Amino acid sequence: MSEIVLDAVEVSRDFDVSKPWLQRVVSREPKRTLRAVDNVSFAISRGTTLSLVGESGCGKSTVARLAVGLYAPSGGEIRFEGQPLSAARAQAALRRRMNMIFQDPYASLNPRWRVRDIVAEPIRAFGLLTARDAITARVGELLTQVGLAPADGEKYPHEFSGGQRQRISIARALSSEPEFLVCDEPTSALDVSVQAQILNLMRDLQQRLGLTYLFISHNLAVVRHMSDRLGVMYLGRIVELGPGEDVFRTPRHPYTRLLLDAIPDLDMVGKSRTPVGGEVPSPIDPPSGCTFHPRCPLANDRCRREKPAHTKHGNVLVACHAVEEGRTA
Amino acid sequence: MNAVARFIDSDFLYSFRRSPVAIISALVALVCVFGAILSPWIAPHDPFDLASLSLMDSFKPPAFMADGENAYLLGTDDQGRDLLSGIMYGTRISLFVGVLAIGFALAVGITVGLVAGYMGGTVDAVLMRIADVQLTFPAILIALLVDGVVRAVLPREFHEKIEIYVLVFAIGIARWPQFARTVRGSTLVERGREYVMAAQVIGLSRARIMISHILPNVLGPVLVIATLNLGLAILDEATLSFLGVGLPPTQPSLGTLIRIGNDFLFSGEWWVTIFPGIALALMVLSINLLGDWLRDALNPRLR
Numbered sequence: 001m002s003e004i005v006l007d008a009v010e011v012s013r014d015f016d017v018s019k020p021w022l023q024r025v026v027s028r029e030p031k032r033t034l035r036a037v038d039n040v041s042f043a044i045s046r047g048t049t050l051s052l053v054g055e056s057g058c059g060k061s062t063v064a065r066l067a068v069g070l071y072a073p074s075g076g077e078i079r080f081e082g083q084p085l086s087a088a089r090a091q092a093a094l095r096r097r098m099n100m101i102f103q104d105p106y107a108s109l110n111p112r113w114r115v116r117d118i119v120a121e122p123i124r125a126f127g128l129l130t131a132r133d134a135i136t137a138r139v140g141e142l143l144t145q146v147g148l149a150p151a152d153g154e155k156y157p158h159e160f161s162g163g164q165r166q167r168i169s170i171a172r173a174l175s176s177e178p179e180f181l182v183c184d185e186p187t188s189a190l191d192v193s194v195q196a197q198i199l200n201l202m203r204d205l206q207q208r209l210g211l212t213y214l215f216i217s218h219n220l221a222v223v224r225h226m227s228d229r230l231g232v233m234y235l236g237r238i239v240e241l242g243p244g245e246d247v248f249r250t251p252r253h254p255y256t257r258l259l260l261d262a263i264p265d266l267d268m269v270g271k272s273r274t275p276v277g278g279e280v281p282s283p284i285d286p287p288s289g290c291t292f293h294p295r296c297p298l299a300n301d302r303c304r305r306e307k308p309a310h311t312k313h314g315n316v317l318v319a320c321h322a323v324e325e326g327r328t329a
Numbered sequence: 330m331n332a333v334a335r336f337i338d339s340d341f342l343y344s345f346r347r348s349p350v351a352i353i354s355a356l357v358a359l360v361c362v363f364g365a366i367l368s369p370w371i372a373p374h375d376p377f378d379l380a381s382l383s384l385m386d387s388f389k390p391p392a393f394m395a396d397g398e399n400a401y402l403l404g405t406d407d408q409g410r411d412l413l414s415g416i417m418y419g420t421r422i423s424l425f426v427g428v429l430a431i432g433f434a435l436a437v438g439i440t441v442g443l444v445a446g447y448m449g450g451t452v453d454a455v456l457m458r459i460a461d462v463q464l465t466f467p468a469i470l471i472a473l474l475v476d477g478v479v480r481a482v483l484p485r486e487f488h489e490k491i492e493i494y495v496l497v498f499a500i501g502i503a504r505w506p507q508f509a510r511t512v513r514g515s516t517l518v519e520r521g522r523e524y525v526m527a528a529q530v531i532g533l534s535r536a537r538i539m540i541s542h543i544l545p546n547v548l549g550p551v552l553v554i555a556t557l558n559l560g561l562a563i564l565d566e567a568t569l570s571f572l573g574v575g576l577p578p579t580q581p582s583l584g585t586l587i588r589i590g591n592d593f594l595f596s597g598e599w600w601v602t603i604f605p606g607i608a609l610a611l612m613v614l615s616i617n618l619l620g621d622w623l624r625d626a627l628n629p630r631l632r
């Protein structure tokens with residue numbers, strides 16, 4: 001296997017969701033924490049894409065923010081090229097090599113800045129270029145690279161459509177010549193027709209520049225298009241992790257199966273399908289044992305009592321008692 | 330489209346042209362501001378030039394009255410100073426104090442609001458409780474307190490020289506909490522936006538994120554409040570001067586003029602106090618109406 005760019009080892013992240021101090025003291029409530037990410041491990045090799053999928057609130061975006069160092073892990077460690085991320089972030093030279101693309105192209109560009117300044121900000125922040133002309137030329141080049149015109153740099157973000165804005169975000173993310181990009185649902189705010197353009201652009205750029213992606217999405221079709229490896233998240237844990245095609249062809253975890261069954265598919269028109277039953281339980285008060293057991297068709301007593309560990313099946317890691325015991329057939 | 334063409338075409342100007350109140354108050358405010366700024370050149374007399382004053386001219390009634398003189402359009406005061414000139418010079422001082430005081434309050438309020446909103450937690454709690462405590466006292470009371478303390482601490486002759494800046498400080502410090510609260514509120518909203526996170530990812534410092542990213546996005550509402558507060562600050566100054574703790578008669582502001590005239594109100598020389606009063610009322614009213622219009626024009630929900 002090639003060189004590992006980002007390596008997460010048993011990473012957890014808690015959030016304090018207690019009421020304000022005074023209220024808590026008056027009503028004698030204890031502190032309450034929410035475990036958004038629970039013991040998550042993964043590694044991303046250079047030039048590949050790891051995708052994380054899952055329902056809303058499963059901790060995908062928290063993982064994205066952990067991976068660029070916006071949040072510090074409460075437990076475990078994230079390493080960037082072997083160095084702990086907090087140490088790597090302290091060095092501008094390493095910080096330059098990672099960047100992030102956000103979900104909402106209407107919120108991720110400062111409305112008061114011209115596009116050229118938005119795109120040039122990382123260049124200026126890291127002092128990559130200092131001459132005005134050189135920066136202008138580089139911004140023009142970046143805008144061309146993402147399919148916009150250099151003249152668009154004079155405009156403000158509100159003059160662009162959602163897809164064009166996401167192209168601007170990508171140009172900005174690329175301007176510090178990073179090697180590792182975290183993409184937090186980069187297409188979910190866009191029209192379906194535009195989504196494909198943005199995804200193809202991202203794949204082109206990956207091939208051309210040798211980028212490494214951590215790709216977060218809730219859309220399995222999008223993920224299938226993008227990923228080399230795929231992780232399925234449920235309530236803060238990765239329940240299945242393996243090469244994308246393996247997971248898609250032979251989903252093992254009952255949750256992965258439910259998700260794949262729920263994809264609309266032309267072959268299935270008119271047939272009945274199994275809906276994903278139930279709601280995601282609250283992560284403040286997660287179910288005992290395997291957190292998926294209240295919704296799982298295969299759950300038994302052991303699932304209610306005991307947290308499943310990851311076991312290896314071929315190239316795929318699965319955290320499920322039923323899979324381990326061979327009860328899935 | 331260039332900036333000028335865009336401005337002429339904007340909703341902003343359209344809304345201005347559609348509002349007679351805004352046009353009239355803008356005109357009145359402009360007359361006040363220009364009359365004040367240009368007073369050394371356009372005022373008919375120089376009220377500070379002792380050589381040109383004559384007690385023979387004292388208490389001349391306004392020109393439109395039976396024994397008025399055209400040289401003194403609005404009459405003269407007890408020292409024989411021309412009232413119109415006095416009002417123009419006084420407006421100049423009132424505006425100077427008001428603008429500087431609001432500028433000072435803005436600087437303090439915006440800084441505190443940005444820091445409190447962006448840092449959150451204990452910093453936020455401490456700064457906002459200070460602002461809350463101060464908001465419970467009327468602005469004029471705080472200004473009186475500051476002025477009183479400075480008077481007690483500094484020697485008299487030194488105090489007279491810096492009185493105008495003491496006033497600026499007293500009024501400014503009394504008015505910052507409102508700006509701080511507004512800026513903090515908008516900062517809390519902006520802080521959660523993804524463009525702020527995008528700046529954090531590339532490792533910009535907190536100060537740089539606050540100044541170059543958040544500040545431009547929270548400035549709108551606070552500038553509207555500043556316009557409204559400018560009128561109030563001018564009134565604060567007039568009140569202090571009227572109470573005799575503001576500017577001395579050697580540097581008369583509108584408030585000082587009103588106070589001087591107040592002594593003669595019952596002896597029949599009403600114009601000495603009424604005209605500065607009207608000038609003050611007109612200026613503050615026009616500034617407030619302009620501020621009101623600005624608030625509505627910039628609020629997309631009211632369009």
